[in-house]
Amino acid sequence: MQPLRVYSVVPKLPPKLKPLWELAYNCWFSWNTEIAELFAQVDQKLWRECESNPVGFLNRLPQRTLESLAGDQFFLDRLTELRKSLEHYLSKTATSIPFPENEGQEPVIAYFSLEYGVSKALPIYSGGLGILAGDHLKSASDLCLPLVAIGIAYQQGYFRQYLTPDGWQQERYPIYDFEQMPMTLATDAEGKRVLVSVDLKGDRIFAQIWKVAVGRIKLLLLDTNIAENQPQFKQITTRLYGGNLEMRLWQEILLGIGGIKVLDLLGYKPKVIHMNEGHSAFAGLERIRRFMEDSKLTFEAAAELVASSSIFTTHTPVPAGNDRFPPDLMQPYFEDYARKLGLAWKVFLALGREDPRNDAEPFCMTVLALRLSRINNGVSLLHGHVSRNMWKRVWPQYPVEDVPIGAVTNGVHAPSWVAPDMALLFDRYMGSNWREDPDCTRVFEQAEAISDAELWRTHERLRERLIDYVRRKLHDQLLQRGAKRKELQMAEEVLDPQALTIGFGRRFATYKRATLILSDQERLIKILSESPRPVQFIFAGKAHPHDNEGKKLIQQLVALCGTPECRYSMVFLEDYDMEVASYMYQGCDVWMNTPRRPLEACGTSGMKAMVNGVLNFSTLDGWWAEAWRPDNSLGWAIGLGEEYEDVQYQDFVESQTLYNVLENEIIPTFYDRGHGNLPRAWIRKMKDSIRYLGPVFSSHRMVEDYAKVAYGPAIENYNRLVKKDFAAAKDLAQWRMDMMTKWSSLDIRNVHATDPQQVFVGEPIVVTAEINLNGIRPQDVRVEIYSGPVDFEGKFSQRETTIMQPAGDMQEGWQQFRGEVMPVEAGRFGFTVRILPHHPLLLDSHSLGLIRWADQG
Numbered sequence: 112m113q114p115l116r117v118y119s120v121v122p123k124l125p126p127k128l129k130p131l132w133e134l135a136y137n138c139w140f141s142w143n144t145e146i147a148e149l150f151a152q153v154d155q156k157l158w159r160e161c162e163s164n165p166v167g168f169l170n171r172l173p174q175r176t177l178e179s180l181a182g183d184q185f186f187l188d189r190l191t192e193l194r195k196s197l198e199h200y201l202s203k204t205a206t207s208i209p210f211p212e213n214e215g216q217e218p219v220i221a222y223f224s225l226e227y228g229v230s231k232a233l234p235i236y237s238g239g240l241g242i243l244a245g246d247h248l249k250s251a252s253d254l255c256l257p258l259v260a261i262g263i264a265y266q267q268g269y270f271r272q273y274l275t276p277d278g279w280q281q282e283r284y285p286i287y288d289f290e291q292m293p294m295t296l297a298t299d300a301e302g303k304r305v306l307v308s309v310d311l312k313g314d315r316i317f318a319q320i321w322k323v324a325v326g327r328i329k330l331l332l333l334d335t336n337i338a339e340n341q342p343q344f345k346q347i348t349t350r351l352y353g354g355n356l357e358m359r360l361w362q363e364i365l366l367g368i369g370g371i372k373v374l375d376l377l378g379y380k381p382k383v384i385h386m387n388e389g390h391s392a393f394a395g396l397e398r399i400r401r402f403m404e405d406s407k408l409t410f411e412a413a414a415e416l417v418a419s420s421s422i423f424t425t426h427t428p429v430p431a432g433n434d435r436f437p438p439d440l441m442q443p444y445f446e447d448y449a450r451k452l453g454l455a456w457k458v459f460l461a462l463g464r465e466d467p468r469n470d471a472e473p474f475c476m477t478v479l480a481l482r483l484s485r486i487n488n489g490v491s492l493l494h495g496h497v498s499r500n501m502w503k504r505v506w507p508q509y510p511v512e513d514v515p516i517g518a519v520t521n522g523v524h525a526p527s528w529v530a531p532d533m534a535l536l537f538d539r540y541m542g543s544n545w546r547e548d549p550d551c552t553r554v555f556e557q558a559e560a561i562s563d564a565e566l567w568r569t570h571e572r573l574r575e576r577l578i579d580y581v582r583r584k585l586h587d588q589l590l591q592r593g594a595k596r597k598e599l600q601m602a603e604e605v606l607d608p609q610a611l612t613i614g615f616g617r618r619f620a621t622y623k624r625a626t627l628i629l630s631d632q633e634r635l636i637k638i639l640s641e642s643p644r645p646v647q648f649i650f651a652g653k654a655h656p657h658d659n660e661g662k663k664l665i666q667q668l669v670a671l672c673g674t675p676e677c678r679y680s681m682v683f684l685e686d687y688d689m690e691v692a693s694y695m696y697q698g699c700d701v702w703m704n705t706p707r708r709p710l711e712a713c714g715t716s717g718m719k720a721m722v723n724g725v726l727n728f729s730t731l732d733g734w735w736a737e738a739w740r741p742d743n744s745l746g747w748a749i750g751l752g753e754e755y756e757d758v759q760y761q762d763f764v765e766s767q768t769l770y771n772v773l774e775n776e777i778i779p780t781f782y783d784r785g786h787g788n789l790p791r792a793w794i795r796k797m798k799d800s801i802r803y804l805g806p807v808f809s810s811h812r813m814v815e816d817y818a819k820v821a822y823g824p825a826i827e828n829y830n831r832l833v834k835k836d837f838a839a840a841k842d843l844a845q846w847r848m849d850m851m852t853k854w855s856s857l858d859i860r861n862v863h864a865t866d867p868q869q870v871f872v873g874e875p876i877v878v879t880a881e882i883n884l885n886g887i888r889p890q891d892v893r894v895e896i897y898s899g900p901v902d903f904e905g906k907f908s909q910r911e912t913t914i915m916q917p918a919g920d921m922q923e924g925w926q927q928f929r930g931e932v933m934p935v936e937a938g939r940f941g942f943t944v945r946i947l948p949h950h951p952l953l954l955d956s957h958s959l960g961l962i963r964w965a966d967q968g
């Protein structure tokens with residue numbers, strides 16, 4: 112029997128408690144722990160059951176409790192106070208970071224991501240990418256950046272992990288009730304749901320839109336699970352990273368094309384878009400289509416405008432992490448669309464191909480994003496370098512160092528990740544502006560002043576809290592698995608609150624090498640049980656549901672955790688999520704990470720540990736390659752950043768190094784106790800890593816960097832290109848076509864330099880070259896000397912470019928150019944000359960793919 116009608120019943124709310132709902136509906140609670148504490152204190156048990164979701168929690172509070180709260184003056188005062196601080200927070204509008212003038216009243220930046228990790232209460236994330244997006248929004252909010260975000264409301268989220276008694280990962284998919292979560296449906300003036308539609312192979316599908324408040328930022332989530340859709344399309348927003356390739360294509364069409372439509376429907380007029388990973392690259396196509404339709408631009412002019420105002424961040428050096436769709440799969444979805452863009456099918460496919468002429472090549476979302484955006488970046492310095500190599504075929508004529516992919520190193524939102532107890536200590540010694548002040552270098556210097564004893568006691572308390580949490584969780588875990596009484600009892604006794612505690616929590620992808628630590632089990636067991644200096648490990652992490660290799664790693668680890676030698680000092684926690692992660696980042700002594708360089712693009716868990724004074728111990732990959740210091744003053748390295756051909760040999764060498772560093776450095780430093788039982792040398796490292804790394808690996812710094820190198824320039828470019836009915840965009844497109852046709856006949860001859868045989872350090876070399884511009888105006892090109900030290904293979908090991916100036920006309924269209932270079936150190940030095948297109952509105956002269964080098968020889 113089915114009910115005739117279904118209602119959402121909500122409790123009758125005493126008016127005095129109204130502000131509770133305001134606090135519950137803004138995810139500000141996820142980085143203002145006082146708010147979460149206020150909720151928790153009403154009913155700890157229910158709060159835990161509701162998984163820190165304040166909306167669900169309030170709706171489940173018994174009427175009796177609500178009424179008693181309404182009569183509790185102490186509670187009401189605290190509520191008023193917190194509501195006022197939220198109001199105060201929301202009322203600030205002026206951004207404190209450098210930003211184009213007259214921008215910032217309305218959101219001008221649209222941020223796209225397939226996942227967001229804002230709070231455990233909003234389970235629409237799987238891991239690093241989503242958490243990073245969440246931290247990006249939080250910092251954008253703190254810094255008053257005018258940004259709006261687009262994502263998807265997954266009814267079953269990613270998955271919840273549990274293990275069978277023999278350690279095999281199982282997936283659970285609870286169904287989330289959005290009505291009971293901190294989100295509200297977008298409605299029109301009459302209160303009706305706003306629906307957006309996209310076409311899938313001739314079928315029209317609809318999505319409703321959920322609005323989430325993340326501080327000052329609005330996050331808009333698409334949801335196709337509505338009556339208007341056929342069953343297969345309702346599934347589009349069921350699971351994050353679930354389903355087959357075609358499902359992924361549907362999700363990405365929804366996010367990219369649907370996302371642009373949502374912005375329009377809700378009255379947003381963003382000038383630039385930021386694609387967090389290639390998943391959303393269809394957004395660029397949809398923007399082009401709109402400019403063509405609404406403003407009658409040609410494809411070229413619209414594409415110029417869109418690319419000039421788009422930012423793309425790539426996140427993975429693992430090839431499988433980049434979506435590639437076979438042309439046959441693309442065709443039914445995009446053939447019509449290509450026609451609307453005025454593109455032949457092959458030309459359309461070329462937008463997603465590294466080699467446009469290769470008909471067999473699948474359509475790659477990363478390539479599309481690179482082609483549709485002028486500002487591209489990887490997420491650490493090393494990853495920038497790796498990405499330039501990985502995608503150099505998109506710019507076949509360029510030396511790899513000129514491939515236009517830069518780097519903005521990721522950061523973490525400290526107020527969300529620093530433990531409340533530690534945060535109080537920071538407040539006391541650094542002032543409360545460590546939370547919001549973007550000029551955090553000065554603020555973080557004050558970490559030096561924190562009392563050693565206070566810092567250590569706080570840290571020890573956090574370790575105890577972690578162990579408490581582990582025991583409780585382990586108990587529940589075992590209970591679920593049907594464990595016996597004796598086993599359950601054991602759960603209460605695992606781990607030692609005084610012992611050196613090492614954490615390892617991450618996706619169980621094979622390149623992360625979770626089992627590196629197991630390679631010599633005898634040695635490991637000896638380390639664990641060495642009295643009086645015991646060591647213990649806490650592991651957590653999920654493997655992708657289809658990744659059996661990853662699941663095997665978990666099983667191997669869990670098997671060892673269950674042996675008599677290890678069961679008290681090694682535990683595996685199920686269902687790694689933002690909550691498990693927080694406890695671990697806050698309560699471990701050491702955060703261990705063992706990715707196979709250079710496959711970790713950045714990694715952020717180590718940063719979250721670092722802001723809590725937890726010391727990192729990691730291979731030199733991602734951010735740690737930037738942060739680690741050779742004197743180990745901020746933490747330890749595994750190896751020196753070598754890359755190996757033979758991965759088995761690499762694993763062997765690095766596991767040996769891992770044990771050595773543990774035995775010879777980490778354990779002795781931790782247990783070297785002085786007066787008051789304080790490990791002074793360890794505390795020194797804790798303080799130094801907070802002080803020196805805190806302000807750098809912060810998402811405030813990251814968002815500020817994006818504002819400076821990406822958002823600001825892209826907005827200014829947009830403004831220039833759209834002025835006077837898109838005059839400049841049309842002009843630029845025309846100029847580009849012109850350059851494309853004339854470029855091939857450009858010529859360079861007679862490159863000369865003063866006495867190239869005998870050169871002294873610090874003495875200039877004068878270079879001249881004759882250029883035939885073939886009707887191109889001199890101001891349309893940049894003639895450059897490309898110079899630098901040369902390695903033993905005769906290749907540039909570094910390079911510098913120097914602009915050459917026109918130095919007089921010659922006959923028959925030839926013109927002389929002149930410039931000077933200066934070798935700054937002794938050794939082999941070389942130069943050559945090249946020509947690039949140049950236009951004041953062109954953000955990046957490499958984007959045309961045109962270049963002319965002086966002939967060799």
Ligand SMILES: *Cc1c(COP(=O)(O)O)cnc(C)c1O
Nearest residue numbers: 238239617688689692714715716
């Ligand atoms: C930070 C975080 C991650 C990403 O950490 P990595 O260092 O990239 O492995 C994954 N999951 C959760 C829950 C996190 O908080």
